Amino acid sequence: MDKPTTGDFTKTPGWLDWYTGPSQPRFQLPAGAVDAHCHVFGPGAEFPYAPERKYTPCDASKAQLFALRDHLGFEKNVIVQATCHGADNRALVDALIASQGRARGVATVKRSVTDQELQAMHNAGVRGVRFNFVKRLVDFTPKDELMEIAGRIAKLGWHVVIYFEAVDLPELWDFFTALPTTVVVDHMGRPDVSLPVDGPQFELFRKFMRLHPNVWSKVSCPERLSVSGPKALHGEQNAYRDVVPFARAIVEEFPDRVLWGTDWPHPNLKDHMPDDGLLVDFIPHIAPTAELQHKLLVDNPNRLYWS
Numbered sequence: 001m002d003k004p005t006t007g008d009f010t011k012t013p014g015w016l017d018w019y020t021g022p023s024q025p026r027f028q029l030p031a032g033a034v035d036a037h038c039h040v041f042g043p044g045a046e047f048p049y050a051p052e053r054k055y056t057p058c059d060a061s062k063a064q065l066f067a068l069r070d071h072l073g074f075e076k077n078v079i080v081q082a083t084c085h086g087a088d089n090r091a092l093v094d095a096l097i098a099s100q101g102r103a104r105g106v107a108t109v110k111r112s113v114t115d116q117e118l119q120a121m122h123n124a125g126v127r128g129v130r131f132n133f134v135k136r137l138v139d140f141t142p143k144d145e146l147m148e149i150a151g152r153i154a155k156l157g158w159h160v161v162i163y164f165e166a167v168d169l170p171e172l173w174d175f176f177t178a179l180p181t182t183v184v185v186d187h188m189g190r191p192d193v194s195l196p197v198d199g200p201q202f203e204l205f206r207k208f209m210r211l212h213p214n215v216w217s218k219v220s221c222p223e224r225l226s227v228s229g230p231k232a233l234h235g236e237q238n239a240y241r242d243v244v245p246f247a248r249a250i251v252e253e254f255p256d257r258v259l260w261g262t263d264w265p266h267p268n269l270k271d272h273m274p275d276d277g278l279l280v281d282f283i284p285h286i287a288p289t290a291e292l293q294h295k296l297l298v299d300n301p302n303r304l305y306w307s
């Protein structure tokens with residue numbers, strides 16, 4: 001793959017660029033596998049980063065994403081609008097159209113979005129909107145605005161993707177459970193994996209999924225959640241041990257409501273940038289049987305995004 005560029009923008013100090021030359025995964029993905037959480041950044045020279053962004057990344061183009069897809073052995077992508085592009089979905093839509101049906105998208109919209117704009121996004125392959133509650137990434141949007149957007153996109157058959165941190169789930173519970181669509185949680189609601197997997201924090205998340213059959217979870221981002229490592233670098237086949245029990249518990253209890261994605265190009269990692277090939281090798285640790293792997297990687301994402 002090409003090396004990352006920066007265009008005319010200056011990257012956030014300490015920014016880690018995505019890993020070039022990822023290894024060939026040892027785990028062979030099943031035919032039809034979907035990378036259900038990844039992003040495109042710019043390129044900034046073509047699709048400028050949003051003025052209200054909280055970070056400036058290195059570029060991560062659609063061509064680079066599709067090269068990674070092919071290298072790792074995925075058939076398709078779900079591209080999630082990154083907060084560095086705000087509610088300007090042009091880079092996302094451009095990538096969706098270029099994918100020729102091999103990518104679907106999750107957009108960020110404001111209440112001012114028109115029905116024609118929503119329809120155009122639908123035609124390009126958008127199937128959801130993302131509501132972000134991680135304070136370091138976005139400015140606050142009132143919940144009545146978000147609920148209004150949810151009501152409108154529900155009519156298109158779209159779903160809502162939510163990104164929040166585990167400590168905020170109690171406060172957000174009533175809003176989340178009132179959403180009228182399928183609800184997809186990013187990265188298992190970001191549990192603190194140094195706490196017990198059967199402790200109150202993660203138990204609340206499991207209860208959230210148990211009580212609400214419309215709630216799905218991405219069991220992605222061990223590289224973001226792990227405290228103990230080891231990192232997915234230098235051929236490590238047993239990376240991020242502390243995340244395994246959390247992700248595996250969700251995959252085994254809710255096999256028909258889980259998704260997996262690389263999270264490439266891994267925005268805002270501070271510590272290291274994983275080898276995406278080794279991230280794929282993480283999958284059998286959390287989905288140990290061929291049946292669970294097929295649901296996670298093929299059946300579930302195809303049902304949600306391509307049917």
Ligand SMILES: O=C(O)c1cc(C(=O)O)oc(=O)c1
Binds near residue numbers: 082186263267
């Ligand atoms: O849209 C983003 O900016 C974004 C950021 C992060 C993060 O910084 O945790 O994770 C994501 O999955 C997406």
